[in-house]
Amino acid sequence: MAFKRMEGFVGSIPQKFADNRIPKCPMCGTDNPHWSIDERMGKMFTLNPEDNAHKYLFKCEQCGCILRVPVTDVMGTGRSVLSWQGLAKKVHGKETKSIYVAIENVGNAQSNQEYKEKEMTLEEINALAQQLNK
Numbered sequence: 175m176a177f178k179r180m181e182g183f184v185g186s187i188p189q190k191f192a193d194n195r196i197p198k199c200p201m202c203g204t205d206n207p208h209w210s211i212d213e214r215m216g217k218m219f220t221l222n223p224e225d226n227a228h229k230y231l232f233k234c235e236q237c238g239c240i241l242r243v244p245v246t247d248v249m250g251t252g253r254s255v256l257s258w259q260g261l262a263k264k265v266h267g268k269e270t271k272s273i274y275v276a277i278e279n280v281g282n283a284q285s286n287q288e289y290k291e292k293e294m295t296l297e298e299i300n301a302l303a304q305q306l307n308k
């Protein structure tokens with residue numbers, strides 16, 4: 175799949191998640207990241223929950239950075255301990271109520287290289303974006 179804006183009913187959940195929950199790009203600070211979306215299916219036959227989780231990728235139109243969020247977090251099921259994903263988080267010492275966002279690609283700003291593959295909560299991502307204050 176290639177990055178694109180998701181319109182219509184099926185795509186509206188991840189699109190709304192990106193547009194509403196991450197209104198400002200944490201890498202370049204733009205107020206108009208105009209997130210485009212790609213999906214990455216989880217690998218089968220792996221016991222690592224990070225590898226087998228189905229992820230959404232959000233790409234900033236301004237700087238090209240890519241954020242990665244588990245589909246279960248976007249849909250909300252990852253926040254319950256009763257779900258497999260929620261349980262996997264619990265086992266890995268993560269807070270099940272939080273949404274975790276990983277920075278897959280830092281985009282144009284190479285000075286952000288230290289953030290590559292860092293995983294943060296949604297709150298931390300938004301705090302980072304606010305610091306940029308553009």
Ligand SMILES: [Zn+2]
Binds near residue numbers: 203204234237
């Ligand atoms: Zn950006």
